[in-house]
Amino acid sequence: MSRFVNVALGQLGPIQRTDSRQQVVSRLCALMREAHALGAHLIVFPELALTTFFPRWYIEDEEDINSFFEREMPSAATQPLFDLARELGMGFYLGYAELAQEQGKAVRYNTSIIVNRQGEIIGKYRKVHLPGHAEHEPWRRFQHLEKRYFTPGNHFGVTPAFGGIFGMAICNDRRWAETYRAMGLQGVEMVLIGYNTPVHNAPAPQHDDLSLFQNQLSMQAGAYQNGTWVVGVAKAGLEEGVDSIGGSCIVAPSGEVVARCITKGDEVAIARCDLDFCAIYKRTTFNFDLHRRPEAYGLLVERKGETLAADGTAVGVLNAP
Numbered sequence: 001m002s003r004f005v006n007v008a009l010g011q012l013g014p015i016q017r018t019d020s021r022q023q024v025v026s027r028l029c030a031l032m033r034e035a036h037a038l039g040a041h042l043i044v045f046p047e048l049a050l051t052t053f054f055p056r057w058y059i060e061d062e063e064d065i066n067s068f069f070e071r072e073m074p075s076a077a078t079q080p081l082f083d084l085a086r087e088l089g090m091g092f093y094l095g096y097a098e099l100a101q102e103q104g105k106a107v108r109y110n111t112s113i114i115v116n117r118q119g120e121i122i123g124k125y126r127k128v129h130l131p132g133h134a135e136h137e138p139w140r141r142f143q144h145l146e147k148r149y150f151t152p153g154n155h156f157g158v159t160p161a162f163g164g165i166f167g168m169a170i171c172n173d174r175r176w177a178e179t180y181r182a183m184g185l186q187g188v189e190m191v192l193i194g195y196n197t198p199v200h201n202a203p204a205p206q207h208d209d210l211s212l213f214q215n216q217l218s219m220q221a222g223a224y225q226n227g228t229w230v231v232g233v234a235k236a237g238l239e240e241g242v243d244s245i246g247g248s249c250i251v252a253p254s255g256e257v258v259a260r261c262i263t264k265g266d267e268v269a270i271a272r273c274d275l276d277f278c279a280i281y282k283r284t285t286f287n288f289d290l291h292r293r294p295e296a297y298g299l300l301v302e303r304k305g306e307t308l309a310a311d312g313t314a315v316g317v318l319n320a321p
């Protein structure tokens, strides 16, 4: 018996700094309605989907920074999205900037949630791999201050959803093999990822022409090597003077792209995803119990500047001739 989930890419075009939460939420609702008309059970929205990608600016005023964050989810501005999800019987993934309270302290995260078809939050994830830098670097055409504005999350979890096992990641996470393997070892069958990826990568401009290729490469590799579906959704286009890639796509456990967006604006594309299609990879090529050899990987405890074996002894070149 196949477990099908009809998944929609809910790609967003630019969100300008002055766009209100209400304006953005009405765009998200329009995408959700279109996806519903196409038979979707789930729609995936981008990273930081409620605001412009503000880490491109060096902002000093704390209240100005906080204006991009959500103190509660749902809030009055985002409640219409949850109401529509319940009305249409459609789940969603949403990326947003979270202002959390922890032991009386405000903590800022780059966060995503999974909401089920009844409009209830059933999973929350905080971005582990924060790219960019923490201090103002005026040599750049634009900043990428995620290390300044966010506290990193510290684990990848999975949650039962839509009849299968679902996981989340955010943007830069998709470039790291460990992201998918950490969830692959938990049996993940679909990984949902939102992203904001500028075409121009200031530290390595020679990679700019490869931005779309490396976006897709990362997700195809993660899907195939862990026998999981991967769904990646962009906030795309020219946003406050910075051009970001599109390339939203759905990747099957085979590594094949089965759906993609073809514009850099608000766009829906859909695929019928059979979660049972994961099994043929998890049972054969990537049967971790049968074939994976963690004992041979020199499971190293990595500390800044030194590499130690699991038993704490320092190691040189592993398996030196």
Ligand code: ING
Residues within 6 Å of the ligand: 131, 170, 171, 172, 173, 175, 195, 196, 197, 198, 201
């Ligand atoms: N954006 C980019 C990403 O990982 C980046 C940052 C671009 C890092 C290109 C390395 C190369 O897609 C976010 N928001 O992580």
